[in-house]
Amino acid sequence: MVTSSDSPSAATRAILAGLCASLVGIGLARFAYTPLIPALIDAHWFAASDVVSLGAANLVGYLAGALAGRPLADRLGASRTLQGMMLLAALAFFACALPVSVAWFFAWRFLSGLSGGIIMVLAALSVLPQVPLARRGVASGAIFLGIGLGIAASGTIVPLLLNRGLAVTWAGLGALSLLLTVASWTWWPRDQAAPDAAVRAGASPSAPARTGFALNLIYGQYGLYAVGLVPTMVFLVDYVARGLHMDTHTAALFWVVYGAGATAGPMAYGTLGDRIGIGNATRVALALQVAAGAALTLAHGCAVLVPATFVIGTFPSGVVPLTLGRIRHTLRHDTAAQGAAWSRATTVFALFQALAGYAYSWLFAASGGAHRVPMTVGAVALLIALASDLLLARMAWADAKPATAGA
Numbered sequence: 001m002v003t004s005s006d007s008p009s010a011a012t013r014a015i016l017a018g019l020c021a022s023l024v025g026i027g028l029a030r031f032a033y034t035p036l037i038p039a040l041i042d043a044h045w046f047a048a049s050d051v052v053s054l055g056a057a058n059l060v061g062y063l064a065g066a067l068a069g070r071p072l073a074d075r076l077g078a079s080r081t082l083q084g085m086m087l088l089a090a091l092a093f094f095a096c097a098l099p100v101s102v103a104w105f106f107a108w109r110f111l112s113g114l115s116g117g118i119i120m121v122l123a124a125l126s127v128l129p130q131v132p133l134a135r136r137g138v139a140s141g142a143i144f145l146g147i148g149l150g151i152a153a154s155g156t157i158v159p160l161l162l163n164r165g166l167a168v169t170w171a172g173l174g175a176l177s178l179l180l181t182v183a184s185w186t187w188w189p190r191d192q193a194a195p196d197a198a199v200r201a202g203a204s205p206s207a208p209a210r211t212g213f214a215l216n217l218i219y220g221q222y223g224l225y226a227v228g229l230v231p232t233m234v235f236l237v238d239y240v241a242r243g244l245h246m247d248t249h250t251a252a253l254f255w256v257v258y259g260a261g262a263t264a265g266p267m268a269y270g271t272l273g274d275r276i277g278i279g280n281a282t283r284v285a286l287a288l289q290v291a292a293g294a295a296l297t298l299a300h301g302c303a304v305l306v307p308a309t310f311v312i313g314t315f316p317s318g319v320v321p322l323t324l325g326r327i328r329h330t331l332r333h334d335t336a337a338q339g340a341a342w343s344r345a346t347t348v349f350a351l352f353q354a355l356a357g358y359a360y361s362w363l364f365a366a367s368g369g370a371h372r373v374p375m376t377v378g379a380v381a382l383l384i385a386l387a388s389d390l391l392l393a394r395m396a397w398a399d400a401k402p403a404t405a406g407a
Contacts, residue, residue, distance in 0.1 A: 035155065257306055
């Protein structure tokens with residue numbers, strides 16, 4: 001056990017370990033693939049249709065990882081599992097430097113997604129017990145800052161690596177991931193004693209039915225978040241280039257702005273949650289997203305489009321600490337139930353994200369390539385999420401519990 005004088009540095013190391021894990025397993029493993037798609041096609045590594053299916057392999061793996069994370073941690077321990085998943089993600093980058101076959105690439109992209117799903121389920125809940133309660137919002141934001149850094153890297157570092165070729169790019173991403181894995185290896189906190197099966201099953205039987213309803217509402221919201229953020233993640237660059245008739249260089253700069261927002265999102269929303277309550281912070285974030293989504297689809301000038309893109313970019317990474325914080329507040333006295341609920345929420349998000357990706361592709365084709373159609377659907381999904389969050393707030397106020405009124 002660490003002494004009180006040692007605990008701040010131990011907590012900082014644990015937070016940095018979580019940041020490194022989210023950067024490797026999600027930020028790089030998922031988002032660095034986007035700028036590689038044209039290069040994979042131009043270099044004739046794979047056909048265009050195969051490149052799309054290879055991108056989906058990561059999402060399928062992420063869903064599998066969300067389901068496998070807690071059982072694997074129960075068997076091996078959370079810290080050892082997280083170390084292994086970071087190694088697996090790094091190995092997958094090195095393997096992708098060799099275009100052996102479509103099946104080979106699909107398998108490794110699947111495994112990179114698997115590692116990301118497991119990291120998402122385990123990392124934060126392994127680290128946050130080391131952090132004082134009043135600082136867990138900003139700590140959660142710092143952990144998931146890695147997602148934003150990965151999105152930012154996809155628009156900056158990856159294009160620079162591509163100047164040296166595809167194989168070097170994959171190997172470079174692998175080397176960076178391996179370096180982060182080794183650097184953070186000893187920073188993970190020691191595993192706590194595993195709870196018994198009855199506790200692992202979820203909240204206690206005496207928990208009020210209202211808590212179960214609130215959790216289901218959170219799961220539904222998280223699924224709506226996935227539906228809402230997919231359109232800009234997929235269509236933003238093409239929308240600016242072809243939909244708004246700007247040049248490809250300008251469109252690429254919009255992706256950099258999106259990445260800057262993704263870097264700012266986790267810390268901004270996490271800090272806001274500490275200051276005004278996690279529920280209030282969630283509602284502010286959703287209101288901003290609805291407004292920014294409307295601006296993106298209705299405006300044409302860069303003076304409006306650039307800040308709207310930045311705000312929208314804060315959401316894919318920033319929504320994670322917000323949702324985790326909501327679960328922690330709903331089950332504030334049951335850490336085992338928090339882990340189970342976060343695992344279910346991650347699974348819901350992964351499922352809706354994968355389904356939304358295919359649905360939006362169909363909708364885009366069916367609308368004759370009208371970018372505003374899927375983007376409008378995404379904005380409506382976030383508007384519904386905001387309305388449901390107001391219902392959750394009304395429930396909290398009705399409980400008349402000052403400690404949780406902001407949840």
